[in-house]
Amino acid sequence: MLQLIFFNITNGLIIGAFYALMAIGLSLILNLSGVINFAHGGFLVIGGYLAYTLTPSLGFWGALIVAPFLTALIGFVVERLLIRRLYGRDPLYSLLLTFGLAFIIEDGTRQIWGAQGLPVSVPAALSSPLSYEFFFITGYRMFMVATVAIVVGLLFVLLRYTRIGVRIRAGTLDLDTVAALGVNVRALRSLNFAVGIFLAGLAGVLAGGQLGLEPTMGDSLLMPSFIAIIVGGVGSLTGTLLGGLLIGVASGLTAVIFPSASEAVIYVMMAVVLLVRPRGLLGEEGMMT
Amino acid sequence: MSVLAVRNLTKRFGSLVAVRDISLTVDAGELRAVIGPNGAGKTTFFNLVSGFLAPSTGSILFDGRDITGMPAHQRVGLGMARTFQITEIFPELTVFENIRIVTEVAAGYRLRPWLNRAEAADIRRRIEETLALAALSDKADRLVGELAHGDQRATEIMMALALKPRLLLLDEPTAGMGDQETYEVTQLIGRLHKDNKLTIVLIEHDMRVVFHLADRITVLDQGGFLAEGTPPEIAANEAVQTAYLGQAA
Amino acid sequence: MTSAQQKHLAVLLAIWGALIFAPYWMPLFGGYTALGSRVLVLGLGAMSVNFLLGFTGVLSFGHAAWFGLGAYSCGLALKFVAPSTPLGLLAGTLVGGIAGAILGALLVRRRGIYFAMVTIAFGQVFYYIAFQWNSLTGGDDGLRGFARQPLDFKLFRIDLLHNDVYFYYFVLICFAAVVAIMAFILRSPFGRTMIAIRENERRARFLGIPIELHIWIAFTLSCFFMGFAGALYALINNFADPRMLHYTLSGDFVIMAVMGGMRTFWGPLLGAVIFVVLQDYISSVTVNWMSFIGILIVLIVLFFPRGVLGLLRQRRTA
Numbered sequence: 001m002l003q004l005i006f007f008n009i010t011n012g013l014i015i016g017a018f019y020a021l022m023a024i025g026l027s028l029i030l031n032l033s034g035v036i037n038f039a040h041g042g043f044l045v046i047g048g049y050l051a052y053t054l055t056p057s058l059g060f061w062g063a064l065i066v067a068p069f070l071t072a073l074i075g076f077v078v079e080r081l082l083i084r085r086l087y088g089r090d091p092l093y094s095l096l097l098t099f100g101l102a103f104i105i106e107d108g109t110r111q112i113w114g115a116q117g118l119p120v121s122v123p124a125a126l127s128s129p130l131s132y133e134f135f136f137i138t139g140y141r142m143f144m145v146a147t148v149a150i151v152v153g154l155l156f157v158l159l160r161y162t163r164i165g166v167r168i169r170a171g172t173l174d175l176d177t178v179a180a181l182g183v184n185v186r187a188l189r190s191l192n193f194a195v196g197i198f199l200a201g202l203a204g205v206l207a208g209g210q211l212g213l214e215p216t217m218g219d220s221l222l223m224p225s226f227i228a229i230i231v232g233g234v235g236s237l238t239g240t241l242l243g244g245l246l247i248g249v250a251s252g253l254t255a256v257i258f259p260s261a262s263e264a265v266i267y268v269m270m271a272v273v274l275l276v277r278p279r280g281l282l283g284e285e286g287m288m289t
Numbered sequence: 290m291s292v293l294a295v296r297n298l299t300k301r302f303g304s305l306v307a308v309r310d311i312s313l314t315v316d317a318g319e320l321r322a323v324i325g326p327n328g329a330g331k332t333t334f335f336n337l338v339s340g341f342l343a344p345s346t347g348s349i350l351f352d353g354r355d356i357t358g359m360p361a362h363q364r365v366g367l368g369m370a371r372t373f374q375i376t377e378i379f380p381e382l383t384v385f386e387n388i389r390i391v392t393e394v395a396a397g398y399r400l401r402p403w404l405n406r407a408e409a410a411d412i413r414r415r416i417e418e419t420l421a422l423a424a425l426s427d428k429a430d431r432l433v434g435e436l437a438h439g440d441q442r443a444t445e446i447m448m449a450l451a452l453k454p455r456l457l458l459l460d461e462p463t464a465g466m467g468d469q470e471t472y473e474v475t476q477l478i479g480r481l482h483k484d485n486k487l488t489i490v491l492i493e494h495d496m497r498v499v500f501h502l503a504d505r506i507t508v509l510d511q512g513g514f515l516a517e518g519t520p521p522e523i524a525a526n527e528a529v530q531t532a533y534l535g536q537a538a
Numbered sequence: 539m540t541s542a543q544q545k546h547l548a549v550l551l552a553i554w555g556a557l558i559f560a561p562y563w564m565p566l567f568g569g570y571t572a573l574g575s576r577v578l579v580l581g582l583g584a585m586s587v588n589f590l591l592g593f594t595g596v597l598s599f600g601h602a603a604w605f606g607l608g609a610y611s612c613g614l615a616l617k618f619v620a621p622s623t624p625l626g627l628l629a630g631t632l633v634g635g636i637a638g639a640i641l642g643a644l645l646v647r648r649r650g651i652y653f654a655m656v657t658i659a660f661g662q663v664f665y666y667i668a669f670q671w672n673s674l675t676g677g678d679d680g681l682r683g684f685a686r687q688p689l690d691f692k693l694f695r696i697d698l699l700h701n702d703v704y705f706y707y708f709v710l711i712c713f714a715a716v717v718a719i720m721a722f723i724l725r726s727p728f729g730r731t732m733i734a735i736r737e738n739e740r741r742a743r744f745l746g747i748p749i750e751l752h753i754w755i756a757f758t759l760s761c762f763f764m765g766f767a768g769a770l771y772a773l774i775n776n777f778a779d780p781r782m783l784h785y786t787l788s789g790d791f792v793i794m795a796v797m798g799g800m801r802t803f804w805g806p807l808l809g810a811v812i813f814v815v816l817q818d819y820i821s822s823v824t825v826n827w828m829s830f831i832g833i834l835i836v837l838i839v840l841f842f843p844r845g846v847l848g849l850l851r852q853r854r855t856a
């Protein structure tokens with residue numbers, strides 16, 4: 001029994017790490033640019049499929065590194081050409097734009113790679129379990145968590161200690177002042193968007209290795225990201241990280257007691273948070289209202 | 290009893306002190322001007338009094354009642370009305386519609402699904418009176434967003450007035466206006482003050498307006514109280530002149 | 539009557555004329571009556587969303603939730619409670635409205651994109667429930683086993699089930715009733731406070747309007763309208779499915795409102811006409827209709843944000 005709980009908590013953390021990765025990218029974009037990126041799931045899908053296409057030539061590790069960057073590049077272009085025009089306007093329009101983009105991306109991937117699910121091959125070294133005792137913790141899952149931990153850790157370091165990172169954080173709080181200080185806000189936003197998309201692309205590559213690829217997989221991962229942000233607190237990246245992990249663990253634990261409700265529980269958590277502490281666990285009052 | 294009494298009002302933003310230990314009292318029917326060089330904390334002061342900001346320390350009394358913790362819209366209910374530095378109106382509605390909303394809210398009709406004949410006629414009459422007071426009757430059907438700055442400001446003032454306030458806070462009513470518009474708005478404020486015995490607190494940079502309208506003047510400098518007195522007293526006050534040195538009057 | 543009023547009346551007559559005679563002129567263009575019913579109901583949904591979006595300025599992106607709730611409630615009522623069309627409609631309206639009222643109370647303190655996010659997430663809760671609760675809702679296959687019942691007026695019966703034209707007029711009457719209520723509310727003092735909030739929330743707050751309360755009321759009203767529209771929708775195909783709760787449908791409603799003209803009363807109906815017709819046409823011509831809709835959305839957002847009626851209105855006053 002204990003092992004079952006342990007299994008599910010670990011499972012939950014792994015899922016949670018994944019949700020957190022998606023949610024942090026979404027949160028970055030939301031915080032600085034005020035855009036709810038409905039197409040985030042779509043970029044995840046692009047990342048996964050790009051890795052699939054690149055694997056034959058670059059190998060698993062090559063694809064792992066290159067695909068997210070390529071995805072980020074696509075995101076950068078999208079931001080510059082399309083989203084940038086909508087910053088001054090009612091947030092409704094950027095929301096609709098990303099909504100439309102999501103359609104285009106989903107259909108586009110279906111067009112290019114086919115509607116069938118695609119299997120992704122993972123290096124043998126990773127897919128074997130760590131030990132007999134903990135058979136469920138395959139190398140790949142550990143690898144996923146490790147990757148997420150490293151990337152997120154790097155991101156936090158970047159945001160804290162580099163000039164650009166500081167500007168992004170300042171911009172989240174007060175974009176006007178940052179602009180008045182001479183920072184090129186437009187370039188900042190584009191870069192920030194690209195970083196967010198990078199994370200989505202990475203999540204896609206990782207997800208592909210775990211779940212295989214199909215054009216609609218972005219959808220099912222988008223909602224938990226939203227919820228991670230709401231639970232963790234809008235405006236706080238640490239909160240989003242925490243939120244992602246929490247809902248992952250909750251989901252995993254629920255799978256022990258009540259398997260079919262494991263997805264429902266994250267919605268329940270969201271409802272509870274909204275009732276008891278609407279700004280989220282680590283959210284700041286007044287953000288995004 | 291004074292209409293507005295402010296005691297030791299302070300507002301800190303982190304380590305920045307925007308308003309420092311301000312106390313003042315405004316009596317019924319008085320027109321008080323609050324002046325001071327840029328950055329003196331005048332708009333912050335207004336934001337505190339009207340409830341857009343919560344003070345760090347100090348208290349605000351309105352008609353003797355402590356309103357320090359009260360949210361903005363409740364202060365409106367008690368009789369406080371305000372205009373903003375950047376004209377805050379409903380730009381894509383006509384002048385008539387702008388005044389109508391305020392009049393209906395002031396009459397307590399804001400949740401009503403309909404008005405009977407008598408009520409509708411009464412509202413219409415009140416709107417037309419308000420429009421006439423500000424000489425806006427002929428512009429009633431124009432979109433406010435398309436009017437000249439002076440007329441927009443006049444509309445905004447009349448909206449505040451339609452609330453039948455005990456206290457009217459005007460934040461730089463002649464900001465950005467040319468001489469003619471400044472004159473007209475000043476005349477309007479003067480008329481409203483005299484005809485309705487309104488208590489008005491006015492932030493202004495234009496000294497001509499201040500000296501024309503004010504009964505008393507409070508001078509702020511760098512968030513703190515500098516001086517207070519009648520226009521002649523303030524005009525002669527050396528500390529005030531020093532604070533303003535280099536500032537265009 | 540002033541010329542503006544004359545124009546207004548002419549427009550109204552044109553709209554209602556087209557709607558009343560739809561079963562007769564639609565076939566001329568390759569349409570069919572059931573399509574007309576569908577457009578009316580979706581148009582009603584779009585107008586209900588617009589009640590909140592265009593007239594109060596509140597960004598609710600999860601409104602399909604109330605639509606779907608209305609659809610399921612209607613179906614369930616018809617299936618398990620009593621075979622009565624009015625009952626089904628009532629059930630749908632009440633469930634949609636009351637659920638909206640409760641959730642709305644939770645959500646109104648937030649605004650802007652945060653509100654949008656939360657409404658989307660909540661919408662998905664219902665989608666998920668409909669999907670999972672197989673035994674009651676039929677899960678992914680949808681809810682079946684009910685049908686619109688004839689209206690029994692004691693003296694005569696109107697067969698709504700087998701006669702598409704009768705059903706269309708039934709829908710039209712329902713549509714007219716709700717639209718009349720909407721128009722009435724928007725012209726009332728309360729309705730004007732909604733518009734004030736949209737125009738300048740800060741100013742409205744500082745006129746003494748308790749914003750959260752007014753938004754909650756507007757929200758709840760629009761949820762009642764949505765529930766009703768959803769119930770009607772279930773009656774069109776005698777079917778309800780989880781996709782009626784999904785946020786993509788929410789997005790569709792918003793698109794219809796924007797396409798037709800968000801700040802106009804009839805815009806969303808026009809948007810619904812365009813959207814449904816386009817969708818029908820495009821999906822019959824190509825398998826990639828999703829891309830086309832997506833591109834259409836992007837183009838509208840970038841270049842025609844005021845929608846068709848918005849553009850016309852601008853041109854008239856220019």
